[in-house]
Amino acid sequence: MRNNQRAIIFLLFCLSAAFFVNREEQRGAMAGLNASYEDWLRAAGGEELTPPSVTLLRIDDSETGFWTWPPNPLDYAQLLQRLKFFQPKVVAMEVPLSWQGADQGLLDALRTACLQYGEGQILLNAILQFNSAAKKPEEATLSLLWPLPAIKGDIDKIPAFTNILSLPDPRLTSLGFPSGFTAIDLGEKTGPENVLSVPLLARVNQTVIPSFVLLATMLELGVTAGEVEIQLGRTIRVGNKAVIPIDASGALVVSSATRALPDIQNASILAHDPREEGGNGTGGLDKPERDALQKRVILLGLDHKGSRTVSTGSDKKISQAELFAMAIATIQSNSYSNQAARHTAWISWALIMAAGLVTLRRHRRRAVGLSLLLVLLYFTISMIVFQSTQHWISPAVPITLLSCTFLSALLLTAPIKEIQASNSAEEPGDRNENA
Numbered sequence: 001m002r003n004n005q006r007a008i009i010f011l012l013f014c015l016s017a018a019f020f021v022n023r024e025e026q027r028g029a030m031a032g033l034n035a036s037y038e039d040w041l042r043a044a045g046g047e048e049l050t051p052p053s054v055t056l057l058r059i060d061d062s063e064t065g066f067w068t069w070p071p072n073p074l075d076y077a078q079l080l081q082r083l084k085f086f087q088p089k090v091v092a093m094e095v096p097l098s099w100q101g102a103d104q105g106l107l108d109a110l111r112t113a114c115l116q117y118g119e120g121q122i123l124l125n126a127i128l129q130f131n132s133a134a135k136k137p138e139e140a141t142l143s144l145l146w147p148l149p150a151i152k153g154d155i156d157k158i159p160a161f162t163n164i165l166s167l168p169d170p171r172l173t174s175l176g177f178p179s180g181f182t183a184i185d186l187g188e189k190t191g192p193e194n195v196l197s198v199p200l201l202a203r204v205n206q207t208v209i210p211s212f213v214l215l216a217t218m219l220e221l222g223v224t225a226g227e228v229e230i231q232l233g234r235t236i237r238v239g240n241k242a243v244i245p246i247d248a249s250g251a252l253v254v255s256s257a258t259r260a261l262p263d264i265q266n267a268s269i270l271a272h273d274p275r276e277e278g279g280n281g282t283g284g285l286d287k288p289e290r291d292a293l294q295k296r297v298i299l300l301g302l303d304h305k306g307s308r309t310v311s312t313g314s315d316k317k318i319s320q321a322e323l324f325a326m327a328i329a330t331i332q333s334n335s336y337s338n339q340a341a342r343h344t345a346w347i348s349w350a351l352i353m354a355a356g357l358v359t360l361r362r363h364r365r366r367a368v369g370l371s372l373l374l375v376l377l378y379f380t381i382s383m384i385v386f387q388s389t390q391h392w393i394s395p396a397v398p399i400t401l402l403s404c405t406f407l408s409a410l411l412l413t414a415p416i417k418e419i420q421a422s423n424s425a426e427e428p429g430d431r432n433e434n435a
Contacts (some may be wrong), residue, residue, distance in 0.1 A: 003361055005145040005268065006412045008034075011357075013408060014400075014404045014405075032066065033394075038075070038335075041382070044091060044122045045387045050334060052261070052262055053295070054190035056262050056264045056299050056321060057265055057293075058264060059071060059301065059302050059303065062304070063104050067190070073106040074106045075108060076113070077106075077110040079267060085274045086274070086290065088375075090220050092123040092297060092300065093122070094182060094302070094321045094324060095125070096321070098166060099122060099169070102169075103169065113176055116244075119176070120222065124178070125186075126144075126168075126180065126181045126329050126431045127166040127183070129164070129165035130376065131162050134162045134163035135163060137204065141164060141213050145179055146178050146207065146215060150230060152229075154201055154232060156209065159184055159199055159364035160203055162204060162288050167179060179215075179238055180210060180211055180212030180215035181211055182212045182324070184202060190209050197247075198254060199274060201230070213328055214238075215325045217240060217331050217332075219241060221238055222404070223239040223241060233246070252331075254323065254327045256326070259335065260333045261326065262322075271284075275417070283315060286432070299328065301322070302321055307320065307321070310323050338392065339391070339392060339393065340391040348393055356401070356404070359405060359409060362411055362413065363414060364410070364414060368406070368410060374402060374405075378402060
């Protein structure tokens with residue numbers, strides 16, 4: 001087989017395989033592979049992997065005998081009282097804590113339960129709204145959202161809101177606990193496509209506030225609003241304790257790496273009071289369940305079937321509460337997804353195919369050896385680039401192209417004996433022509 005014929009077959013083979021693999025990757029089918037590959041790059045570079053310390057305490061409608069549905073103020077009061085026994089760092093309440101016509105005694109019970117926690121240990125939620133006819137919130141109300149003063153960049157790219165649609169019951173907000181926004185009603189979606197992302201910032205006119213996720217991080221690290229520095233399109237510096245990469249709108253790409261996943265427990269594990277004698281100070285919990293509650297950020301959120309509306313890029317959907325827990329875990333474990341730009345990936349694919357064409361001009365044994373060397377060279381270079389730039393390319397298409405090169409070296413090239421025999425057969429004709 002001539003070299004040009006071999007090259008055409010090889011290129012068609014590579015392009016067809018790469019097309020289908022890339023299509024599946026765009027659909028999210030390679031998320032697990034990408035997460036494992038990033039973990040390998042970090043581990044191979046000697047990076048110290050910090051496990052996240054956030055637990056999603058799920059509230060769903062499948063439990064009976066412990067929760068009313070929807071939960072009332074007394075349910076939350078009981079849960080906070082029992083949770084206090086395990087000394088969590090921060091309790092972030094993603095659940096809406098407002099009720100129409102709730103009994104005042106129940107609300108007072110919830111207020112009393114909140115008072116057991118110190119300043120900076122409770123985070124409440126808020127829902128914002130974009131409505132051009134609405135009035136700007138009052139300064140006293142905005143102060144509950146902890147406005148951030150140090151902003152650099154084009155603020156107009158941050159998602160906008162005009163008023164606060166929902167806050168917890170006044171008996172809770174009057175305690176001075178901060179509120180972080182969990183949604184902007186009628187606001188535009190932000191963040192890159194085909195990946196999980198959460199907005200960390202919102203603005204009303206030129207006033208910028210942190211989201212529920214960012215506020216939870218600030219409370220855990222003990223950082224005030226004045227210590228946060230934001231450079232849009234680059235980073236949010238949470239004091240000198242964390243640096244969070246963001247896009248121009250202030251959104252964070254959420255990692256799905258295995259090491260960055262939060263612990264998830266059902267809220268019903270607190271069905272028994274740990275202070276009761278029968279619980280032996282454990283509330284009937286085993287060690288993993290106790291560890292999931294102690295000295296951690298506890299995100300109390302709704303996670304029932306109807307709340308799972310966030311697409312992960314595959315067939316699976318998760319709740320907003322789980323997405324927020326994943327975002328906090330991403331920050332805690334420093335698991336930021338730094339995939340290289342798309343054109344960089346295309347260049348790497350082209351280089352692999354070019355190297356494959358050169359490899360296929362050799363005899364079989366050498367071509368197979370060179371194709372294996374190409375695999376080693378690719379991953380070595382990838383590791384060096386990641387360690388120096390913290391950027392990486394999804395391995396799905398490169399692995400496909402490297403596999404195509406190896407198979408082509410086995411199937412399309414000729415053994416050295418066949419090549420030598422062919423050269424020997426041509427020599428007499430060549431000598432006659434020269435004569």
